[in-house]
Amino acid sequence: MTVMTLTPHHLADALTALRWKRPLVHCLTNDVVSAVTANALLAAGAAPVMAHAPEEAAVIAARAGALLVNIGTLTRERVDVMAAAAQAATGAGAPWVLDPVGVGASPFRQGAAGWLSTLKPTILKGNAAEILTMATGEPAGRGVDAEEQNPRAVQDAATALARSLGCVVAVTGEADFITDGSASVTINNGDPLMGRITGSGCVAGALMAAMLGAGVAPLLAAAAALAAFGLAGERAAKGAPGPGTFQARLMDELASLSAEDLAAGARIA
Numbered sequence: 001m002t003v004m005t006l007t008p009h010h011l012a013d014a015l016t017a018l019r020w021k022r023p024l025v026h027c028l029t030n031d032v033v034s035a036v037t038a039n040a041l042l043a044a045g046a047a048p049v050m051a052h053a054p055e056e057a058a059v060i061a062a063r064a065g066a067l068l069v070n071i072g073t074l075t076r077e078r079v080d081v082m083a084a085a086a087q088a089a090t091g092a093g094a095p096w097v098l099d100p101v102g103v104g105a106s107p108f109r110q111g112a113a114g115w116l117s118t119l120k121p122t123i124l125k126g127n128a129a130e131i132l133t134m135a136t137g138e139p140a141g142r143g144v145d146a147e148e149q150n151p152r153a154v155q156d157a158a159t160a161l162a163r164s165l166g167c168v169v170a171v172t173g174e175a176d177f178i179t180d181g182s183a184s185v186t187i188n189n190g191d192p193l194m195g196r197i198t199g200s201g202c203v204a205g206a207l208m209a210a211m212l213g214a215g216v217a218p219l220l221a222a223a224a225a226l227a228a229f230g231l232a233g234e235r236a237a238k239g240a241p242g243p244g245t246f247q248a249r250l251m252d253e254l255a256s257l258s259a260e261d262l263a264a265g266a267r268i269a
């Protein structure tokens with residue numbers, strides 16, 4: 001395993017590309033986080049569109065800069081829409097991100113996420129429990145949160161998964177681990193308050209899609225999204241009295257974070 005030599009300046013350039021290109025990001029995401037995801041994408045400099053209808057999802061996916069597929073509130077119909085959109089994106093040469101939210105919670109989610117993962121996502125992202133479940137087929141975690149997992153086992157599982165799917169795998173948590181199966185990078189930005197609001201992981205996936213839509217290469221896209229989001233989280237947490245205020249401040253910090261801030265504040269290992 002090679003540790004990738006990404007510098008904070010690479011991440012800063014990725015953020016500049018995102019702001020410059022303002023990519024259209026088609027989000028097939030869950031009902032809990034839809035509005036916060038759209039707001040976070042706007043704050044970061046991308047253009048969100050949410051479109052679930054079977055009559056239009058594939059058309060929009062093929063025209064967008066990138067697609068996000070997040071299974072947080074899945075229905076039978078949505079699985080089919082997600083598959084059609086993912087295939088349309090791939091057919092059009094557009095990158096897409098798969099977030100298998102709560103994949104270990106039920107056999108329905110597990111079956112759907114397993115199928116979607118065979119449709120060539122550009123990045124598969126999840127928390128530790130989700131990535132372990134995807135890699136081993138053994139459900140880890142009860143709901144949508146990661147709970148305690150063995151970091152070494154998670155990194156090995158992520159690496160094996162990246163190799164078998166042929167995509168970048170990003171595992172979020174206190175430290176974020178990103179791998180393409182041979183090279184890897186760890187991002188140490190973030191704040192524990194990010195784990196105390198719903199939607200942090202979902203927004204992280206949307207920001208990865210935005211980076212991809214701006215033409216950033218997959219491993220760098222995942223790293224830049226997580227470093228930018230984590231640094232915004234650190235800044236938002238300063239003086240925040242609790243999770244409610246923190247979420248609003250996080251949007252403000254995402255919007256005001258400059259490429260120079262990211263170059264100075266990104267913590268990569």
Ligand SMILES: Nc1ncnc2c1ncn2[C@@H]1O[C@H](COP(=O)(O)OP(=O)(O)O)[C@@H](O)[C@H]1O
Nearest residue numbers: 127145172173174190191192194195200201204
């Ligand atoms: N304890 C923590 N310290 C720093 N950053 C965190 C912490 N918990 C979560 N994060 C950050 O919050 C975002 C969401 O991660 P995570 O909580 O693992 O996802 P999910 O919401 O899908 O479970 C990521 O950007 C991650 O780096």
Ligand SMILES: Cc1ncsc1CCOP(=O)(O)O
Nearest residue numbers: 030032072144199200201202
């Ligand atoms: C609580 C919940 N239930 C279904 S989706 C969802 C949101 C999960 O968001 P995140 O994975 O970002 O914590």
Ligand SMILES: [Mg+2]
Nearest residue numbers: 101127201202
């Ligand atoms: Mg999540």
